[in-house]
Amino acid sequence: MLTIGLLGCGNIGNIIVKNHVGVEIVALFDQMPGRAEELGRLCGARAFANIEEFFNQEFDIVVEAASVSAAHQYAMAALEHGKDLVVMSVGAFADEGFREDLNDLARRLGRRIYVPSGAIFGLDNLKIGQISGISKLLLRSTKNPRSLNMETTERTLLFSGQANECIRHYPKNTNVSVALELAAGRPVEVELWADPAVDRNVHEIIIEGDFGEATITVRNRTSPDNPATSYLAALSIVTLLKNLAEPMRVGT
Ligand SMILES: NC(=O)C1=CN([C@@H]2O[C@H](COP(=O)(O)OP(=O)(O)OC[C@H]3O[C@@H](n4cnc5c(N)ncnc54)[C@H](OP(=O)(O)O)[C@@H]3O)[C@@H](O)[C@H]2O)C=CC1
């Protein structure tokens, strides 16, 4: 069975620990050591307050579910310690230099980096953008102001522009935009709205290209412990882990 070390023991970490299938969690790390210890009591994994000790444990995959800055800080070290890597805070890969260096290192060391589909549907066939023209790719995300840690009484446009700029301002809310960019291999236009009338995290994806047109709307329930994060994102990472050991891959 694949063994994992969980880096980040907040909302998604909790959902992984309570729902994981087909993998064994053996090590836990969080900058709030109490959170790692609490999850350790639930699943029997060892909690570490020191990142070096965490990386030195024997397991196959580091699962990052912490923050964009944590992904930046620890991704290289994870590979250097002989682990594969699952990155939930994919916004870290908006930094092209970092992304290329990490890919080079993974190639050199024969390691894999996995990016879950997260809080959206449609990443699979969007990859055709790497070989065929896509003329328009727009993500319109709408969240309740509570999810964005702000207050407003009316629908408000917070950001309009490119994904790699948006993630700098909203690293806890727009990782999906960078996942779209990586899949399609081209820039993504992003609109981020705060709307007190919605109780879901809504992502509308509008795609036009040589293949035709597609519109995808995902109305996500929020997670129990973090309204910024859609429950789907946590389900997506649990599913990715479940499928890693399977011989057959479904979806492009
Ligand atoms: N790809 C996608 O589609 C999606 C990605 N995400 C991303 O997934 C990540 C996890 O989400 P979620 O579980 O809801 O977030 P939470 O804030 O609930 O949990 C993250 C945990 O990681 C800790 N943490 C943050 N930075 C570090 C660090 N540098 N080193 C160690 N621990 C750290 C946090 O501590 P503290 O509370 O002190 O910060 C917290 O305990 C976030 O980055 C989020 O933006 C979320 C939804 C969709």
Ligand SMILES: O=C([O-])CC(=O)C(=O)O
């Ligand atoms: O969970 C969501 O709806 C999206 C999100 O926070 C992100 O992409 O960072």
